[in-house]
Amino acid sequence: MKELSVNHLLGIKYITKSDIELIFETADQFKEVINRPIKKVPSLRDITIANVFFENSTRTKLSFELAQKRLSADLISFSAAQSSVKKGETLIDTVNNILAMKVDMVVMRHEKPGAAHFLANNVKASIVNAGDGAHEHPTQALLDAFTIRERLGGVEGRKVVIVGDILHSRVALSNIFALQMLGAEVKVCGPKTLIPKYIESLGVKVEPNLRKAMEWADVANMLRVQNERLDVNYFPSTREYAQQYGVDKAFLDSLDKEIVIMHPGPINRGVEISSDVADSQQSVILDQVENGVAVRMAVIYLLAEKIKN
């Protein structure tokens, strides 16, 4: 009988390969559930989950909410913009107040790296990190790897290039950990100013030339240009970025193989990828969204299993 080795999902770095495999096996079953005429199971009907979002999010928040509802959990949602955080309340006070309402699990997004760890150490609830600054976004990495496994039959031995803003991307870091743990080879590609200096110490090679990177890869994960995090000019213009690191259909067709295109969303159409790429057969962007619900259901289900009465 298998169970997760952790009580919180704080990052991919803190879980094991067998945890990931268990999450994937469980997500396979949930994927079947969410394609039934009635897409709901009663497993978590006595669990209450708080979604605490200190930073804007559309798809992650919706995906978590849907996953929780499909598991029959009760949920309360909180976004910092309309809360007492604006009045100066601390993170611990905010969360403790929420927990006083008998909440069992907290899904939190926060702009500060390490916020999820801080919470896990200070409050009594199971914590799921839904993105902490530029640190980790574990469920995104899990759903990306799950999608690669589904499309290519496995992750081991696959070559994945992550393109774009590696410096500000929690998705990149979590992806690197998850893909390497599952036996894939990872390269990063992007403007030199957006590649962290330490990246090679993680066993990742840097390939500045997009064409070379794409010719090498089986999968390209095109990251979003995070305009909101670019406080200085890391590259001259969006137009120049699109010319050097953007992918359009003509570019894809000129490669000697068919590679899988991923994007964690939201897409800046015409910047990272063009519309004809986003909507092409090679793109698995909508599969990523569908798999996101199944993977998040699996994560929540497996963590909830460890909350005993």
Place this chain on the structure above:
Amino acid sequence: MSRKILLTAKEVNIILHRFACQLIEKHLDFKETVLIGLQPRGKFLAERIKSILENEYGVQGIQLGFLDITFFRDDFRRSEKPLEANRTEIDFLVENKQVVFIDDVLYTGRSIRAALTAIQSFGRPSGIELLVLVDRRFSRHLPIQPDYRGRQVDAINNEKVKVCWKDNDGEDQVYLV
């Protein structure tokens, strides 16, 4: 550990054929009937019954599915052992069909309760029947009884009924362990 044989391969075979005949008597051509094996162990029994119906009694076009009840169980977070999900494979609608649940052992009835809830995700059957190889009577927690039973057994709570199948365990045999 001592084990007593409850059913030999020959007895299992006789029971399987009896099940096939009972199902034909009740359901005739199986146009409006679907068989659902409950995961994980009811799957083997369901496959065997389907194969006997097809190969020995010439019934064709039987719809067989497998239902996993893990996410519908009432002991989630209460049992010591983690619950592990199995595969559900039902690629047809059960709306207005006669559903026959097939499982190896009926004990407390809680698995069947979960299956009754789970099947609703696939439509509203016109009726549901229960077929079990071994019925451990006097052990029920819920008011659930089989429509077709192979063998009735009175066993004490720390005894276990173990059903072995040729395709999975190398022999057809039922033990009381």
